[in-house]
Amino acid sequence: MKKLLAIFILLFSTSLPQENQPYPPIDLISIPTSGTLPKGTYSIETLLTNNGGVLPKFLIGITENFTLGFSYGFQNFIGTDEIEKNKSYPEFNLKYRVYEESERFPAILIGFDTQGKGDYDETNERYDQKAVGLYLVASRNWNALGNLGFHIGINKNFMEGKDKDLNLFFGIDKEINRSFSLLAEYNFARNDDEIQDTNGIDLREGNGIFNLGIRWSATDNLMLEFNFNDTFKNIKYLDKDVEEPIPFKSRIREIKVVYFEQF
Numbered sequence: 222m223k224k225l226l227a228i229f230i231l232l233f234s235t236s237l238p239q240e241n242q243p244y245p246p247i248d249l250i251s252i253p254t255s256g257t258l259p260k261g262t263y264s265i266e267t268l269l270t271n272n273g274g275v276l277p278k279f280l281i282g283i284t285e286n287f288t289l290g291f292s293y294g295f296q297n298f299i300g301t302d303e304i305e306k307n308k309s310y311p312e313f314n315l316k317y318r319v320y321e322e323s324e325r326f327p328a329i330l331i332g333f334d335t336q337g338k339g340d341y342d343e344t345n346e347r348y349d350q351k352a353v354g355l356y357l358v359a360s361r362n363w364n365a366l367g368n369l370g371f372h373i374g375i376n377k378n379f380m381e382g383k384d385k386d387l388n389l390f391f392g393i394d395k396e397i398n399r400s401f402s403l404l405a406e407y408n409f410a411r412n413d414d415e416i417q418d419t420n421g422i423d424l425r426e427g428n429g430i431f432n433l434g435i436r437w438s439a440t441d442n443l444m445l446e447f448n449f450n451d452t453f454k455n456i457k458y459l460d461k462d463v464e465e466p467i468p469f470k471s472r473i474r475e476i477k478v479v480y481f482e483q484f
Contacts, residue, residue, distance in 0.1 A: 245362075246370065247280065247288065247316070249392045249406045250432040250448045251338060253353060254372045255328035255360035257316050258282030264481035271473045272340070273299035280314065286321075290314035292336045305340075312336035312352070327361035327371075335380065338450075347381035350430070350450075351413050354378030367396035378412055388412045394436075404434035404448075428453075446477035 245256030247264075258264060260282050268276040275298040280290035292314065294307035312335040322328040333355050337348025358374030373391040392406030408430045434448035450473040 245360075246394050246402075246404075246436075249372065249394060249404045250434045250446075250450070251350070251353075251430075252372070252390045252392050252406045252408060253316065253330070253332055253334065253356060253358050253374065254370070254392075254394075255318055255322075255330040255358055257286055257288040257318050257330070258481070259483075260285050261484045262481060263484065264479055266477065266479045269299070269476045269478075270338070271475075273297045273302070274339070275299065276336070276338075278314070278336070286318040288314075288316040290316075294336070294341070296340050307341040307348070322361060327359040329357070329359050331355075331357050337381065345382060351378050351381045354380060365395075367398065368394075368402075369396070370394045372406075376412075382413070384412050384414065386412045400438050402436045402438075404432075404436060404446075406432050408432075442480055442482055444477075444479040444481075446475075446479070448475040448477065449473075450475060 246254050247256045247258065248254060258280055263279070263281040266278040266280070268274075268278070270276065274294065274296050276292060276294040278290055278292035280288055282288050290313065291311045293311040296305045296307065298304055314332070314334045314336065316330055316332040318328055318330040320326065320329040332353075334353045337350055337352040339349025341348050353376045355378075356374050356376035358372055360370060360372045362368055362370045371391075371393055374389075376388050376390065377385065378388070379385050388409055388411045390406065390408045392404070395403045397403060410429050414428075430450070431452045432448060432450050433452050434446055437445045437447075439445055452472060
């Protein structure tokens with residue numbers, strides 16, 4: 222993994238930048254980028270995940286560098302079980318790009334995102350996968366037979382659980398053609414690798430989370446995304462009835478629908 226980080230740092234320091242895309246990716250699969258919505262643009266995003274979960278999100282570009290968003294998650298929305306809301310109030314997302322990408326430096330953005338993934342455990346006050354929380358991310362793009370973007374950042378979640386270590390993440394997006402892009406990201410999950418004496422918590426035990434996805438720009442205003450979370454199945458499940466955490470089906474398939482328009 223140290224070799225991968227070294228490659229990322231080398232690419233940031235030696236690559237030739239490309240002009241920002243008209244609508245840069247705001248996020249990859251679960252990690253943020255330095256992209257923001259253009260001023261006067263809004264997006265309505267819906268994430269369909271496991272256990273009939275639905276996570277709607279609304280984002281709006283306040284300025285060219287500042288994006289504000291809100292989200293509100295439900296469990297068992299699809300199916301026959303009773304619908305459950307994650308919280309009684311919405312989560313929010315703030316993104317402010319403090320430095321534009323230049324010939325020598327990547328774009329730099331600071332943000333705050335309180336929306337985690339999966340079910341919210343009120344007892345332990347955390348989502349199955351913690352929110353990013355407060356973060357700083359750098360992004361660089363250039364033309365390599367289509368746009369190629371690299372993103373690396375640090376984050377700290379001081380809201381969920383007992384493990385509040387500083388965390389690191391990075392990822393890439395590669396444009397195949399005007400319609401399709403490939404996404405890949407790795408979250409070290411250093412703020413979520415402690416074994417907890419409770420039932421029903423996802424454990425990493427020092428392993429990170431590797432996610433893959435493909436994004437399809439179906440029309441000028443609609444994007445569809447197919448994601449595979451925890452591709453290497455590093456997440457384990459703690460069961461009080463067994464002495465050691467046991468693997469479970471953690472490779473979650475998700476579908477994301479994004480509609481965007483200008484006022």
